[in-house]
Amino acid sequence: MKAIIIGCGIAGPAMALALKKIDIQSVIYEAKPDTDDEKGAFLGISPNGLNVLKQYVALDEVLTEYTPGKIRFFNSRNKAIGVIDNADQISRYGSQTVQIKRSLLNSSLRKAAQRADIRVEFGKYLVSVVQNEENGIVTAHFADGSTAEGDLLIGCDGIHSVVRQKLFPDAPKPEYTGLLSTAGTSNLANFSLPTDAIHMTFGERGFFAYAVSNHGEVWWFNNIAQTTEPSRQALNRSEKADLTERLLALHRNDPEPIAATIRAAHSIEIYPIYDIPFLPEWHQGRICLIGDAAHATAPHIGQGASLALEDTLVLAQCIRDFADLSTAFTHFQSLRQARVQAIIQQARKVGDSKTVPNRFQQFFRDLLLPLFVRLEARKMEWVYGYQVDWHRKLV
Numbered sequence: 001m002k003a004i005i006i007g008c009g010i011a012g013p014a015m016a017l018a019l020k021k022i023d024i025q026s027v028i029y030e031a032k033p034d035t036d037d038e039k040g041a042f043l044g045i046s047p048n049g050l051n052v053l054k055q056y057v058a059l060d061e062v063l064t065e066y067t068p069g070k071i072r073f074f075n076s077r078n079k080a081i082g083v084i085d086n087a088d089q090i091s092r093y094g095s096q097t098v099q100i101k102r103s104l105l106n107s108s109l110r111k112a113a114q115r116a117d118i119r120v121e122f123g124k125y126l127v128s129v130v131q132n133e134e135n136g137i138v139t140a141h142f143a144d145g146s147t148a149e150g151d152l153l154i155g156c157d158g159i160h161s162v163v164r165q166k167l168f169p170d171a172p173k174p175e176y177t178g179l180l181s182t183a184g185t186s187n188l189a190n191f192s193l194p195t196d197a198i199h200m201t202f203g204e205r206g207f208f209a210y211a212v213s214n215h216g217e218v219w220w221f222n223n224i225a226q227t228t229e230p231s232r233q234a235l236n237r238s239e240k241a242d243l244t245e246r247l248l249a250l251h252r253n254d255p256e257p258i259a260a261t262i263r264a265a266h267s268i269e270i271y272p273i274y275d276i277p278f279l280p281e282w283h284q285g286r287i288c289l290i291g292d293a294a295h296a297t298a299p300h301i302g303q304g305a306s307l308a309l310e311d312t313l314v315l316a317q318c319i320r321d322f323a324d325l326s327t328a329f330t331h332f333q334s335l336r337q338a339r340v341q342a343i344i345q346q347a348r349k350v351g352d353s354k355t356v357p358n359r360f361q362q363f364f365r366d367l368l369l370p371l372f373v374r375l376e377a378r379k380m381e382w383v384y385g386y387q388v389d390w391h392r393k394l395v
């Protein structure tokens with residue numbers, strides 16, 4: 001069998017490597033004109049994701065630049081209100097949460113796929129897919145007029161998936177969650193900053209997190225509550241100077257080094273945060289969706305990439321063990337859907353705690369935060385403890 005994979009983000013190359021394990025050769029088609037290994041913010045990857053990742057690529061290759069995964073929480077008056085410690089994760093789960101640059105994760109997976117003779121074609125923006133029921137061939141049509149044929153197609157094209165829109169035009173669209181995220185990197189010479197944990201502050205009017213990388217750079221992000229969804233074009237037009245002013249105003253009463261970090265930013269990215277709480281169908285015929293295309297989650301508990309990685313191994317296992325693709329895809333969805341939906345809900349809840357419309361609510365939020373942080377930390381155990389037993393036969 002030959003697989004067409006749409007998207008060379010995180011799920012795409014990992015999926016191709018998983019299919020290689022069961023002797024299915026793939027070609028990956030990516031919309032971007034070329035690699036963009038230097039771009040992008042950073043993301044958390046937790047034991048459940050790392051345990052899959054290390055089946056595809058040596059972790060040493062990926063973890064060259066990282067920040068710790070332990071988290072310390074503070075309220076807007078800089079009072080410590082909780083900690084999520086990850087010291088015991090190696091003994092409990094086999095891997096330890098870290099933050100890494102998205103581009104590094106992405107390029108390590110892509111290079112591992114290319115080393116395994118998996119072809120990646122850039123500049124291939126998928127516009128439609130056609131399934132021929134008689135001969136079982138799937139044809140992908142690209143914006144440049146070219147086509148590709150395969151026996152199956154996996155949509156790894158992210159939250160705004162064209163594969164999903166073509167397969168299920170009436171499916172629920174990604175929902176704007178009421179929060180924007182900014183992210184940047186800075187160098188701060190005049191502060192002695194903690195290097196053992198991410199420092200997260202529920203600020204007076206916005207959430208701010210920073211951590212120091214093993215190269216001494218400060219990686220940070222913030223969340224801004226905004227009820228109306230901004231257009232992508234408006235955000236793309238945002239000038240760094242305007243973003244800096246907006247962030248400084250939002251965090252003006254919050255403790256340092258927040259303002260200093262914002263002022264020292266090399267660049268600032270801004271994104272609206274979406275999720276897809278429920279997608280009824282993930283597959284049709286010989287086409288299946290995985291990763292953000294099927295179940296995008298808000299980033300507040302750092303699970304999007306890890307869930308995409310989990311998907312790849314489970315889907316390859318289903319294709320290996322079930323007699324036909326349709327049965328394999330059906331089992332894949334039933335094995336994954338309850339878990340990802342619960343995580344999407346959990347992430348939404350954490351995101352909602354970052355929204356503080358007035359001082360009254362802020363007072364009660366700060367009062368309850370220590371308890372909330374403790375409960376949320378405990379809730380991550382089932383998320384991190386997930387293992388895909390590749391050698392177990394599903395039938």
Ligand SMILES: Cc1cc2nc3c(=O)[nH]c(=O)nc-3n(C[C@H](O)[C@H](O)[C@H](O)COP(=O)(O)OP(=O)(O)OC[C@H]3O[C@@H](n4cnc5c(N)ncnc54)[C@H](O)[C@@H]3O)c2cc1C
Nearest residue numbers: 007009010011031043044126158291292299302303304305
């Ligand atoms: C601000 C922010 C912070 C985040 N923080 C975290 C975090 O801390 N931890 C975490 O685990 N996750 C985090 N995530 C989520 C994480 O980035 C995603 O869950 C993850 O990238 C999903 O992988 P994917 O391969 O499904 O999609 P993507 O990584 O988005 O890859 C999709 C690929 O498909 C390509 N593509 C799109 N359309 C087409 C088309 N029509 N034709 C061809 N190619 C196409 C895109 O160019 C892209 O390369 C965050 C996301 C955001 C926005």
